[in-house]
Amino acid sequence: MIDRCVSPPASVSMQTARAMAKFKLALVQLLVSPVKSDNLRRASELIKQAAQQGAQVVALPECFNSPYGTKFFPEYAEKIPGQSTQMLSEVAKECGIYLIGGSIPEEDSGKLYNTCTVFGPDGALLIKHRKIHLFNIDVPGKIRFQESETLSPGDSLSVFDTPFCKIGVGICYDIRFAELAQIYTKRGCQLLVYPGAFNMTTGPAHWELLQRARALDNQVYVATASPARDEKATYVAWGHSTVVSPWGEIISKAGADESIISADIDLQYLAEIRQQIPIHTQRRHDLYSVEEKK
Template sequence: MKFLAAAIQMLATPDKELNLREAEAKVREAAARGAKVVALPEVFNWRGDKKEEKKHAEPVSGPTARLMARLAQELSIYLLCGSFLEEIPGGKAYNTSLLLDPKGIPIACYRKIHLFDVDIERGVSTMESETRQPGEDIVVAETEFCPMGLTICYDLRFPELYRALVAKGAQLIFVPSAFTALTGEAHWEPLLRARAIENQVYIVAPDQIGKNPKSFATYGNSMIVDPWGRVLARASDLPAVIFAEVDLSYLAKVRAELPSLTHRKVF
């Protein structure tokens, strides 16, 4: 089985309405060009001052999710709502990724497990845990194409999560991100290709791009990587939609010819 996947690269700003218009336009572009699985980046609907995060958090079935559900249904696509801030009781929010089926029905909800708490010399200092609550559940969605695993950005640095997703059957894993420009230059491509090679899966990684006036600069270079580790599609440093064919028979061939998953020993 084959299908066309698309990853959307955009710059989310503190203007939620503008972001949603941009996201909708790019989703429509992807569908018009034949994509059956479309993925948006992390915090695609709003990205601004962390002091305002709670104000912009929404219920998991709130306005952003409803808009995207209508879009998925109209276009008859699987749509990954990269992530948005989910309203929860207390002073924090979840960073939540929602996968919608072609009827607009949510079939998977993943809450980011690993929070980005770093203080890197040369300018990246942030503590997501000050305003966000970590999730706990590993999520794989069954679709008409293949099982799809959900992760978000900083999760990429934790290979154990990806092993667990593959153990649950994942053949494609989403990595919606707002990867920093500083870390992205050295780490983004090697990590994406490593996760694809180690787990013999397709990786669909839509990233934010550009400098947000209220946050750090993001790297862009959204990618789709195949199970051999080849980069099938890569964006530049501008807003874009990238496309690649996902070939599940090729995935099966890679796993059969180089059966590292079955050779794996657990220590």
């Protein structure tokens, strides 16, 4: 596989090089229902629509096949491979795209995980990211949620290669931990994708702020795919799936309803930002560092 993040061979034309430095990302903001088969069918339809609109990389939201909630995780959990991941594999292959499959409740050896699978254009499984940081919060009078009541945390970081660039994956609460984004950037990622489901308390306060912070801190593109808002659900998602540029600008954003948004990921622009404000070469590694545990 050609790594299009590095300089192309001299024989490659400048036009081809420019084309390789830009690709189209789409985020599917799915309205998740209590019926798993309906969620899979609708997700498949919207992924295909995104591909027909030119997307080369498509991402789904967190818990795209299941209502979000600790009481739902055991009921909707699947092994991997299973029904939901089989659909993702098939549609990725049919459309010839890289598909970031949001997340599903996964059952493995008696434990439950919040898991994102990524499939390549040939339908092969590229990575399986289990949510590292479990969403355990208590905001008095507003929201209390404890994923650890049913879920176990993942214990590995997740990066995959495309012909365009390396992409790092986190799930929702993972975005609050700046070290993860820093390590992904050190690994060479130029796009970070976080399927997420912020709620009506944390969404308006922190959803956009965290995305822009991770993008600006690391000079990378950041994309977040949320479920659409369902006011009748026991957990109401904020929506507002978003793509943020390395300059910290919002370049595409959904509202609250089910939709597809897209953005061009321009790696030449990213390189220019890093050249203009060269924080990656100006870090004081003699004074501090963020290291990945081996």
